[in-house]
Amino acid sequence: MKIKNLIDYYSQELGGYSSYALTEVEEIFLSALGLEQRSALYLNDFQDIPFEVLDSAIEKRKQGYPLQYLTGRVNFFGFDFITKEGVFIPRPETELLVEYVVSNFKAVRGLKIVEVGTGSGIISICLTKLLADCKIIATDISIQAIGLASANALLNGCRDEILFIKGDKTEFLHREGYFDLLVSNPPYIALSEKHRLPKDVKKEPHQALFGGSCGYEFSLDLIRSGSKLIKPGGSIIIEIDQKHKSVYEKSFSGIARIDFIKDIHGLDRVMALKF
Template sequence: MTLKEFKEHFFKRLSPLYPNQEIESFFRILIETYLGLRNIDVFLNPDKKIKLKKLDHLLAARERLVLFEPLQYILGQTEFYGLNFALNPNVLIPRPETEELVEWALKDADAETAARILDIGTGSGCIAVSLAKNLPLARVDALDVSKEALHLAQHNAQINAVEIHTLHQNILETGRFDKQYDVIISNPPYVRNLEKTEIQANVLNFEPHLALFVENHDALIFYRKIAELAKSSLNTSGRLYVEINQYLAEETRSLFEENGFKNVELRLDYAGKPRMIKACL
């Protein structure tokens, strides 16, 4: 099969399921990953034959896209904050709004200080590794309830040539942390079950529900626990950063204020949605 023929088949198969712009993006990323080619190469040499083994990979990826499997899981990798991360279905796919949370924490940080940082619910390690990469003097702990996630986070630290310290804990069952921290940061589960109707199939059917959803009647369970633990584990001038549910922004802000946090700042993401909170004791 030639490049031109594959592209035609690729678009024909996916056009009933995805917008053309998204299909174009899928195609560009797949031919770059599996063939080492750019779009311009397809344009300049449309009759170039695709080797059979490479074609098998491309066709298999196409069929997984038909089932709405996220491209990041198909490729086993993604990019976050300018760094490369290995990825698998044991962890969430990092989102752009989480990059904004990292950016906020880094802007407040002093790169010359050996800060102690804790990332709660680290998943792929995207937050922990990005902070460690940009704050070389910091000591970064990465906590998760999933051993599989912690193995992947440690692997991603190695990929990006940084050191993180993993902690296998369920924070809902944790009384207090053994250490004091200058920064605690978290993107905990916050999507209510009632919001599942808003979730796209590629997320709902493939990403780990343990890292996504909370019960409708107790949607702030993780924030309440994080507030409790941070009160005893943050240093006097320490800072807490969390990603939040946009529909529960005011309730989450109030929760931290009621737990004794000062200067609780709610920030909008680039889409104008309330998605992040910073709080100090």
């Protein structure tokens, strides 16, 4: 059976709920049929269509269930990752952080790196794949996230190169010595903005979204505690909300050189502090 008509039908069903209905329906079909390339949807005949799976997925998406939880996968920086409910969904914006680290440290061998709040493991896994002989410890307060990150490291062939540890922020890491880099995509949404978030974002774990009443409290605490783990000349590199830029400048300009890296929209998205 050619399924173009089915895709068109489901796209119309989802059209009132998503601005990217066709793309999302294609992703759902790819996942349900076990395919990788969109072209395969239109070039092949299919005998067994999993209508119950498709109907259920489309209905959940209409109710605001995140697409990445429905498909169970996401591509980030050219690598494939598993996604699961209960763990923060990787965003394309975070690729800027990985790109910055790789472009600035690719010539350095044997970097010792800690990632705080690893989530699905995307940052640590990408850095392991792209930096020579780096040693990475990746932490998260969620045991569910640690399990998924471990599975993603196994999927990408680097499970033995990353030490995953369940823990909160950095206090428990002092026994691991000092690090060249601390990297993180911390929670930085203000609690006061919760009501403005889309339905699908609200279904992600709140501890991975909200950084405090103003949004920047978690990051301030992370930088203050994390700076005690950084070697002289080392750096803390985190994703930020540019609305918090002045807070970080006021708090840390006296103890570190601060650089802000803009994303494709011209927004300050990554902050690098060199100590």
